[in-house]
Amino acid sequence: MMDRLRIDRFRIRPYDLPLRRDWRSARGGFERRRGWLVCAATDGAIGFGDCAPIPAAGTEAPESAESALLNACARAPGRSVGEMLGMLDNGYAPTPAARFALECALLDLLSQAEGVPLRRLLAHDASDTVPVNGILGALATLTAADLDQAAEAGFRVVKLKVGVEDPPSEIGRMLALAPFVPADMRLRLDANGAWGYDEACRILDQLAGLPIESLEEPLRIPDPTRLHALQERAGFPLARDESLAGLTADADLGGLGVKRIVIKPAVVGGLRSALDLSRRAATAGIEVVVTGVVESAAGLWPTAQLAASTGSALPHGLATADWLAEDLGVAPCLTGAHLSLSDRPGSGFTPHPDPNPE
Numbered sequence: 001m002m003d004r005l006r007i008d009r010f011r012i013r014p015y016d017l018p019l020r021r022d023w024r025s026a027r028g029g030f031e032r033r034r035g036w037l038v039c040a041a042t043d044g045a046i047g048f049g050d051c052a053p054i055p056a057a058g059t060e061a062p063e064s065a066e067s068a069l070l071n072a073c074a075r076a077p078g079r080s081v082g083e084m085l086g087m088l089d090n091g092y093a094p095t096p097a098a099r100f101a102l103e104c105a106l107l108d109l110l111s112q113a114e115g116v117p118l119r120r121l122l123a124h125d126a127s128d129t130v131p132v133n134g135i136l137g138a139l140a141t142l143t144a145a146d147l148d149q150a151a152e153a154g155f156r157v158v159k160l161k162v163g164v165e166d167p168p169s170e171i172g173r174m175l176a177l178a179p180f181v182p183a184d185m186r187l188r189l190d191a192n193g194a195w196g197y198d199e200a201c202r203i204l205d206q207l208a209g210l211p212i213e214s215l216e217e218p219l220r221i222p223d224p225t226r227l228h229a230l231q232e233r234a235g236f237p238l239a240r241d242e243s244l245a246g247l248t249a250d251a252d253l254g255g256l257g258v259k260r261i262v263i264k265p266a267v268v269g270g271l272r273s274a275l276d277l278s279r280r281a282a283t284a285g286i287e288v289v290v291t292g293v294v295e296s297a298a299g300l301w302p303t304a305q306l307a308a309s310t311g312s313a314l315p316h317g318l319a320t321a322d323w324l325a326e327d328l329g330v331a332p333c334l335t336g337a338h339l340s341l342s343d344r345p346g347s348g349f350t351p352h353p354d355p356n357p358e
């Protein structure tokens with residue numbers, strides 16, 4: 001099928017979507033998300049992908065992504081899906097967000113042609129629902145009412161950005177909020193590399209006993225020996241996320257120093273690389289969480305399909321659609337703390353009509 005399916009045209013459409021409220025993290029924030037909707041057309045079908053680079057999370061810069069996309073568009077006409085997928089394996093490693101978007105468009109087409117949801121192309125035993133965490137933003141803006149609302153909505157794990165204010169202020173806020181965390185809820189913290197090692201040790205000691213589910217990227221310098229020491233000290237998994245950027249396919253995952261990895265397909269260069277990494281992690285006894293980069297529905301759909309194919313039952317970081325005030329299409333349906341994926345062939349994404357057709 002891969003070699004019979006010919007691409008007539010590949011094109012990209014820039015987008016610029018406002019957020020409902022500013023995103024804040026220790027690596028900076030944003031108030032809009034800009035990227036490109038990637039469209040690959042065959043005779044009779046269209047496949048979609050989303051390229052929304054975010055260098056702070058480990059992707060290339062937007063300019064590099066755009067030239068990689070344009071380059072692929074120029075080479076696509078007349079080539080088969082198989083040839084294009086092969087092309088992405090050569091020379092696209094420095095532009096993982098572009099590679100992810102191009103691959104999504106191709107795999108969307110391929111799964112439509114096979115008549116299966118994209119997740120089944122990735123793994124025969126993929127699940128139909130994806131558990132997700134709530135995403136509440138920076139600790140500094142969090143209230144007890146937000147926690148109640150998240151619990152009401154069905155979330156059992158909610159993610160908070162920490163490392164945005166100085167540690168004493170954040171420790172104070174955490175201790176003050178702790179009594180208001182609903183009994184069956186746990187907090188997933190993400191420091192985005194904010195802390196020095198000694199600082200991180202003090203923070204973990206002071207937060208001991210709080211209902212913390214995990215902590216992403218505690219250290220400014222993600223030295224595996226120090227991460228391992230910190231992991232021994234923590235009563236919950238530490239996770240590496242943006243510090244995995246550039247990880248090679250033969251890297252020893254047991255040597256990362258942490259019990260969990262966060263896999264962003266736009267950082268690791270696509271769905272197949274992400275799935276491969278998740279399988280290697282599982283073999284090494286390392287937990288896997290898949291997350292997006294606050295992208296459009298065109299990126300959330302295939303990323304949710306990927307999460308469903310990994311077999312990881314941990315909540316994934318894919319409940320971000322609500323952060324966008326506008327979107328390119330309808331996002332995967334959130335029911336309680338699960339995304340429900342349709343049985344429709346392909347990624348599941350269909351775009352709203354183009355507001356500015358050529």
Ligand SMILES: O=C(O)CCC(=O)c1ccccc1C(=O)O
Nearest residue numbers: 057135159291292293294317318
């Ligand atoms: O994990 C989630 O729930 C949402 C994804 C997220 O937090 C994120 C989104 C964009 C860039 C970086 C990150 C991150 O995990 O650090």
Ligand SMILES: [Mg+2]
Nearest residue numbers: 190216241262
């Ligand atoms: Mg993170």
